[in-house]
Amino acid sequence: AQSVTQPDIHITVSEGASLELRCNYSYGATPYLFWxxxxxxxxxxxxxxxxxxxxxxxGIKGFEAEFKRSQSSFNLRKPSVHWSDAxxxxxxxxxxxxDKLIFGTGxxxxxxx
Amino acid sequence: GAGVSQSPSNKVTEKGKDVxxxxxxxxxxxxxxxxxxxLGQGLEFLIYFQGTGAADDSGLPNDRFFAVRxxxxxxxxxxxRTERGDSAVYLCASSLSRRGSTDTQYFGPGTxxxxx
Numbered sequence: 001a002q003s004v005t006q007p008d009i010h011i012t013v014s015e016g017a018s019l020e021l022r023c024n025y026s027y028g029a030t031p032y033l034f035w036x037x038x039x040x041x042x043x044x045x046x047x048x049x050x051x052x053x054x055x056x057x058x059g060i061k062g063f064e065a066e067f068k069r070s071q072s073s074f075n076l077r078k079p080s081v082h083w084s085d086a087x088x089x090x091x092x093x094x095x096x097x098x099d100k101l102i103f104g105t106g107x108x109x110x111x112x113x
Numbered sequence: 114g115a116g117v118s119q120s121p122s123n124k125v126t127e128k129g130k131d132v133x134x135x136x137x138x139x140x141x142x143x144x145x146x147x148x149x150x151x152l153g154q155g156l157e158f159l160i161y162f163q164g165t166g167a168a169d170d171s172g173l174p175n176d177r178f179f180a181v182r183x184x185x186x187x188x189x190x191x192x193x194r195t196e197r198g199d200s201a202v203y204l205c206a207s208s209l210s211r212r213g214s215t216d217t218q219y220f221g222p223g224t225x226x227x228x229x
Contacts, residue, residue, distance in 0.1 A: 032215065043117070043204065043220035051215050090156060099169050100146065101218060103156035 002027050004093050006104035014112050015083050021076040021107050023091030033074040034092040034101065035065055044090065050074065061085070086111045115139070117221035119205050125227045126195055134190045134224045138207030145188050146208075146218060147180055151201035159203075162188060195228045202226070 005024045013019055025031055032051050036044040048059025055067040065076045074091060088108045092101040118137040126132050138145050147159040158172040162182045173179065177195075182188040192199055202225050206218040 036220075041222070043222045044206075045220070046217050049215070049217065092156075099144070099161040099163075100158035100172065101148075101156075102158070103148075105155045 002093065002102050004091050004102055004104035006089075006091055006107050008107045009105070010108045010110070012110045012112065013081050016080050019076075019078045019081045019085070019109070021089050021091075021109070023074045023076065023104060024072050025074065025091075025093045026072065027093050027095065029095040029097055032094045032096070033065075033067060034094075035059065035063070035074075035076045036090045036092060036103075037061075037087050038090065038106075039087045047076070047089075081109075081111055083111045083113060085109060117205055117207050117219055119203075119221040119224050121224060122222065123225045123227075125229065127229050128197060129194055131191065131193045132195055132226065134192075134203050134226070136188045136190070136205030136207075136221060138186065138188070138205070139219055141209070142207035142219075143185065143210055144208040144216070144218075145182060146206040147188070147190050148204045148206065149201045150204055150223070154201075156204075159190070192226075195226075197228045200226055200228045 003026045034049045035047040037047050038044050047063045048057050050057045050067045058064050063078050067074050088106045090106045091104040094101050120135045145162040150156045160180050161169040165185045177193045180190045202223040204223045206220045208216040208218045
């Protein structure tokens with residue numbers, strides 16, 4: 001079955017520290033992979049996406065993610081976290097033969113000053 | 114133009130009543146999606162429209178839920194005889210075009226539905 005796993009429900013980091021949010025997927029077809037961010041009371045905003053090509057993708061707000069097919073992973077990283085990055089982060093997968101996004105359960109990021 | 118808009122932003126209803134939730138997609142976007150976000154189930158796909166037709170309604174939980182998009186723009190999600198378990202945030206998204214494309218889905222702010 002198609003699924004996305006975000007093993008960390010809640011992560012706390014200090015401002016300025018580096019960040020890595022984990023995402024693993026299970027998908028039969030070649031996956032399209034996405035990271036979205038949701039701030040309180042807001043809709044989902046796309047941070048970055050991967051379809052093919054270079055496995056390291058750059059997104060908005062200084063985020064990047066690396067696709068590792070051998071590990072079925074698409075982890076999100078940021079070298080230095082800002083207090084405004086506190087939000088919930090969702091990894092999602094789709095493919096060329098589907099229309100819908102399948103989401104992970106999300107990781108809530110808390111940033112301490 | 115503007116992003117995806119949804120109305121109302123909040124809806125409180127009593128068990129057994131019908132509700133309608135509206136989504137205005139980004140102008141020119143032919144694809145429209147409905148998702149539901151709830152504490153127990155996370156973010157779930159409900160239905161996808163390509164133009165006026167529902168191309169995939171496999172995520173609708175039961176026949177109390179249905180959605181329409183009569184003119185290929187605005188969509189309405191209708192829930193009949195609401196139950197407490199329907200309480201959730203209903204998110205709408207739109208994208209430029211076709212099935213399986215790499216076009217980004219842009220999400221609206223959602224409608225928070227509370228069934229008392």
